[in-house]
Amino acid sequence: MDINNSINELGKLGADLYGKDFLLTWEKSDAELHAVLKIAEILKEMHAQNIDAAMFKTGLAVSNFRDNSTRTRFSFSSACNLLGLAVQDLDEGKSQIAHGETVRETANMISFLTEAVGIRDDMFIGKGHTYMKEVAEALDDGYKQGVLNQRPPVVNLQCDLDHPTQSMSDLLFIKNHFGGFDNLKGKKIAMTWAYSPSYGKPLSVPQGVIALMTRFGMNVELAYPEGYDLLPDTIEVAKKHAAASGGSFKVSNSMESAFQDADIVYPKSWAPFKVMERRTALLEKNDHPGLKELEKECLAQNSKFTSWECDEAKMALTKGGEAVYMHCLPADITDVSCKQGEVSAKVFEKYRIGTYKEAGYKPFVIAAMIAACSKKKPAEVLAGLMKAAGKRVL
């Protein structure tokens, strides 16, 4: 990959995300998505070639994680550090936010010298995306009123609706695997539920994947046991995208049907959105017995579908028996991380390094979102860094 060529192409996209946030892929134009993807690949190659990409000399990046996550935490830290930002965690347990402060005030108080805000809030249906928009509006207000010298973009590190840093990384991984976006057209991807001995896994990954992949002319088949529905709105998004891109979108209740002749499979557990709604209500009431009861009920329900495992027999149904296996990690691997899980040990091991590489795009996708949303002319900034040609590591 020639970095300077890519920077030229970036400039020609004419995308303008300056002053905006990155919350949902389906709010973005094709050019905007391509700009972020292009910047991500440029930054990844600059890193590989040891070229300094620090476009900030100083500045904070706020990380606000309402759920635990090693991977996303490190991805965000890595991304910010690559750009020159220092991460400061907003740990709401440790802060006065717990004492009744409004989102509006806190968003401003933490942003006087802040250049990016990353939020992960995926546990509560109907809450995560709403919260991110509230933060974004508070920052808009603060910037317009002269409280803030700059308007830090909000980056969605996973919400109840979408997981754009994941789905965009997934997209780059398969784009490069198949040799370009054009080659994705007509490819079949099976986004399927898979059995897990845990429950309550968020919906944002399958929702994000069906919403994004349908945009690139792919044939997306979403498959899950009856009752494990996604949020209806995101299904509508996928349908609309498929119609516009010349791809297709199909929902079935058979893992085998989805795997049949698939080029790519993405088997992953999630909880039905109606269960997540009930769970959200119980969590809000701090109803621990109710949560225990719901968990018991759901695990019993899940256990009817242990056959939804990605094993060698199902992989044999795919195109030439050689579909690309994808996962956002960590996977529930049968006989490795659990007794019975989403994927057999043999299948996972075959594709393990691929899933690591899939994950390896994420820091650069996050960095690209920050760069795209905080720079008026990201192509010029990148060109300047290339010209300076500073070594990242001596």
Add this chain to the structure above:
Amino acid sequence: MDINNSINELGKLGADLYGKDFLLTWEKSDAELHAVLKIAEILKEMHAQNIDAAMFKTGLAVSNFRDNSTRTRFSFSSACNLLGLAVQDLDEGKSQIAHGETVRETANMISFLTEAVGIRDDMFIGKGHTYMKEVAEALDDGYKQGVLNQRPPVVNLQCDLDHPTQSMSDLLFIKNHFGGFDNLKGKKIAMTWAYSPSYGKPLSVPQGVIALMTRFGMNVELAYPEGYDLLPDTIEVAKKHAAASGGSFKVSNSMESAFQDADIVYPKSWAPFKVMERRTALLEKNDHPGLKELEKECLAQNSKFTSWECDEAKMALTKGGEAVYMHCLPADITDVSCKQGEVSAKVFEKYRIGTYKEAGYKPFVIAAMIAACSKKKPAEVLAGLMKAAGKRVL
């Protein structure tokens, strides 16, 4: 504001804080205070103009918070990052300090490559300031004995006596509001108690405000319900400063009296210092039933003074009905953050953006304290940065 002019003025002040700490405003000369205020405004303007202010290429800043605080934590992080320092938290719960190490030893162990130490310790009357002095003395010793290559300044991020980063930010806010320090002369500021449904709020804000504002020729009226006294020593400081500056200092037991014709009002809850002394004793003994009992007693006492709310009727008493409302945030806002609080929703909303801007000075005040105390010639360092004219953000 012309930055280079300000740097010239800074140089002419002849203040020398190099090698010192910033613990109490009343230990500092007028020139020293003006130097810090000037540096804060220079750094704020450099940030606004996107000029890199990183006067450290590497170095740690230790944050030692013995109380929770989002705002102060972010202010300190922002300040250190602006100067080029990386923050490392000294979390005493997580460290061996809990195992009986002496302050003396720890202060040195954490400071081999440290350029600034920020401490917040405001919960225990008679303890916070004493602890900061102990740390400072340990660092003096380590530096003199050749243990440390440098002597990192200790910055008081709130103690039992003073809250200098707050009061200095407050001062800059009103100085700019009224168009200069000269215009503060003769202005009336009402520092008043206000009702809150919580108890045990520290005394350092009112103490810091009366001690600092009396120095600038202002007419300071401190008002609180009988029994809600501040530390007597800080009252003496305010009296002395008022006498010297040509301002005045008056204590009353009427919010209305204080608001009458005031140019500025600062209504804020606090606990009587005698209560804080009892609380300190109970906390030291880990006497939870005693603390519960004290809380109950104090809330009952507080509830006699719910009329001490900053509402529109009281604001109407102020100069032209248009006094500046100040608060260190977060405020207890009636019908917003609590049922009945320090300020009515209508008054707060009118002045909300102002209070955000008031808070916006704090990162720069903290950075200025660090710069002033760690640089032999801060004006020269700043002039060098201006000459280099590095962009903070590409």
Add this chain to the structure above:
Amino acid sequence: MDINNSINELGKLGADLYGKDFLLTWEKSDAELHAVLKIAEILKEMHAQNIDAAMFKTGLAVSNFRDNSTRTRFSFSSACNLLGLAVQDLDEGKSQIAHGETVRETANMISFLTEAVGIRDDMFIGKGHTYMKEVAEALDDGYKQGVLNQRPPVVNLQCDLDHPTQSMSDLLFIKNHFGGFDNLKGKKIAMTWAYSPSYGKPLSVPQGVIALMTRFGMNVELAYPEGYDLLPDTIEVAKKHAAASGGSFKVSNSMESAFQDADIVYPKSWAPFKVMERRTALLEKNDHPGLKELEKECLAQNSKFTSWECDEAKMALTKGGEAVYMHCLPADITDVSCKQGEVSAKVFEKYRIGTYKEAGYKPFVIAAMIAACSKKKPAEVLAGLMKAAGKRVL
């Protein structure tokens, strides 16, 4: 010390640690040890002379602490910051690691933009070093498979076998005290057990010290009450090193014997390795009553040996009564940090500043390990920094 001369000497050592880890001193050649020690001293002097040593412009350093530690945490942070790296904690309590992820996967997920990994894992006999090797192998695999652009070195910040950052700091301290490595030949060092009112202190410090000091021609006497044995393998290492270096290694059960004519004394408590093995088994089973019982038994056992205190009478036995006293800190000081401990207050106070200086080498030793293991030609990198002559602090 002339920095450029030292850099020349470093180049001539011909050591090559690039792409390796620093886990155990006894796995390293003499040239490799000397290279790390030399780089540590160069970095320490560059810091003293205010020369910027940031050999990374961006990059993460992962800290993985499975035990609490203020000092090691700050040493690691300081070291990484000095080199230009930003520390990101891998807190396993907060992460998905607790949910059954494999070490292999996590090691890669946190390392996409990581340049160094520091691990402290000293609580479990048979586990710490093994864990570090697992992480190292996972990183090897990820690097070879193209998952990672770089192979971050793993630095042992204390394991069940060795504490190399401590022992190397100790070595630099006494090397400089006695005026060079040659002057260490024939010097007697007493590494002795000492009484402590706590139990379960790790074995890595005495093991690391006897294994390292025997390499430099010193006469090492290890003394402890019967039953307080170290891991047999490390005893064998010390014997072998003594034989090769022309020094000696002796084990006794008398503090007085060890102190007799000693040039250096290092009295420090530890738990017998058989106790640590039992403790490990109990910890693995989460057997709290068993742990309580073991603690009770061990404290009773310890209490038979309260006479193993480093007091003035025992110091009088040493060479001229003036042996150097060493400790890794914090020490259990009689009448200061406990009623009866490892060292009398009078002896400790006499040598206190020395122990601080001993600790002061650690950040630079850690930085040197990272530099040596991550740079193909560390001497050239250091020479480049010297030529650039950037000021670390303006």
